[in-house]
Amino acid sequence: MSHFEVTYRLVLQQGESLEEKITGICLEQSVELPGSVISDQLKRDVVGQPTDPEKIGEKAYQLTIRWPHANLGGESSQLLNILYGNISMKPGIRITQVHWKTLPDDLLKGPAVGIKALRDRYDIESRAWSCTALKPMGATTDQLAETCYEFASGGIDIIKDDHGLTNQTTAPFTERVKACVDALDRAAQETGRRSHYYPNITGPGAVSLDRYKQAAELGADGVLFCPHIGGLSTMHQLAHSSINLPIIAHPAFSGSLVAHPEQGFDPGVLYGALWRAFGADYVIYPNAGGRFTFTEADCEQVNNRARDAELPFRRSFPMPAGGIKRENVGNWLERYGNDTVFLIGGSLYEDPQGLRYAAQEFTEQLKD
């Protein structure tokens, strides 16, 4: 019988014993019954098997639990349930590592494209990439297309929709995608260099899939998707449909999963590894020093997990975002390295010399 392994950091709560807490997780995330009514066969074949816990703080312990492959039933959605279903409602349990190589081979396929094929596809050999967002919500299709044209003329590698652009009447999805693809073409004719447009396809249920198909038909280069609104397993299905448009994953609605240091997931596990496993070619996360609260260590951890060659998936581009100032890109580049896509929005829109100029200044800093 094969197993997969997950490592947890446990913090004991008032009145809790370590043994109870560990046994509780092993039962809760499998048979969901008291041990007293479980047969020896199920205890052996279905219940999680913990390693010896290691004390790592006053009331903190680290341990790994082995879960039978059979419990997954071959489904990615069930992995989410076993990882963090009912224990999401219990305090003092944080997932610090998923041992991806121990999962069944066919459960998760990772990105359909990944860093290497993206570099080949866009013919950008080794430097870091620039990305910006089309905004604001409420702008008309023409205004967004014009913004897109200016950014493309300034040499931005990837121009994505703001994740708040959906199908509002001011800039409906189909009309917007057509206009922005045209804007890229127009800029490319003038500059000889084509940018890449990624519309936001997040919509209710099956609508995301329709938009994914439409995006491909209309000539978009990739898509933006919010997996914690549209569903992580939906993202995985999109990635491994026949469409083959790369996916940027956006963290909207996900923050609570990392906010409390004694619950949820370490940021590197969620945004780096889990999203990558579920098919994200690029993972957006809130960079340190901006208007969100990730530490630099959190960010490094996301970068490492997104790109770690040890994971059995194609590598994903980390995409730090959220208040990076254009003038600091050089510093972040030095720290994060070339396999990074820098997403800068507001700092370009604020430039009094205009979007194109700001885009040029930004992309200049990423040249080889």
Place this chain on the structure above:
Amino acid sequence: MSHFEVTYRLVLQQGESLEEKITGICLEQSVELPGSVISDQLKRDVVGQPTDPEKIGEKAYQLTIRWPHANLGGESSQLLNILYGNISMKPGIRITQVHWKTLPDDLLKGPAVGIKALRDRYDIESRAWSCTALKPMGATTDQLAETCYEFASGGIDIIKDDHGLTNQTTAPFTERVKACVDALDRAAQETGRRSHYYPNITGPGAVSLDRYKQAAELGADGVLFCPHIGGLSTMHQLAHSSINLPIIAHPAFSGSLVAHPEQGFDPGVLYGALWRAFGADYVIYPNAGGRFTFTEADCEQVNNRARDAELPFRRSFPMPAGGIKRENVGNWLERYGNDTVFLIGGSLYEDPQGLRYAAQEFTEQLKD
């Protein structure tokens, strides 16, 4: 121009000013740009409009923000984004109320069935209902069907799959649903009273919809779905497809959204109101005093929001669960009232006199 309203509890962080924090939310959840680069027209028509904040604690404030209907683009997924997209990554912001009557009429339809039609459908006029779960993961189809038969013979109103039962080889979905429906029929022939079976349809992406259809075709009475794994907007689509099988919503993977008192959602807003708005006929939540950590006040709040006649949706059954002991049901019934479905699992499985006897004792306490 019409607006919808959301009430927040804000807690100021080190170095934060109240005005900055409020303006930050109004911009972040709409245009996502600094106010300095936004036109007066967009400030008026797109950016959130806050009421005057009320001081409710040392660093805590309450206020309501009005958001334009147009920002929603008519999509339930975009409501999730506006409610708690990027601000999920910022500390000190908790959603304490969504003013449902202010939303566009056609955005969310609530439960397709609801308490009243469920009582008519199952011919149970006024008493509280009993529910239990088929377990454990790893049991064979025959074993689960036999368990189902015993519970049905003991008079349980609703027998649902444990949310960990998906499509494992020990009890594949189709085989399990057929066998459990047969078991209910067999018990009904003997007792003259039919229980109701709700299989778990949660699967990756579109698989949930296939299972929803299959469940109806195979004679199930309703389904179980985990909206934070399968997607809230997917649940809404299921509820308002043509299938009309009532939905029990399960809280797997949702706990982080309520765990931190200064982030996420008040439990009543998430499990009571939001799930109801997104189509849950029954909302499972972890009851106070069991193996999870909800307070009684949290539970009362979920009950109230699920059943509140002021909300513009059919009413949902609250379904307290998670370690309710059979012998205490009477106390909870007195507190929660008849429009409640009590979900008891472990306490029945532990009974040395067997499942049927335990089920009888449980249901006896809910009789009129």
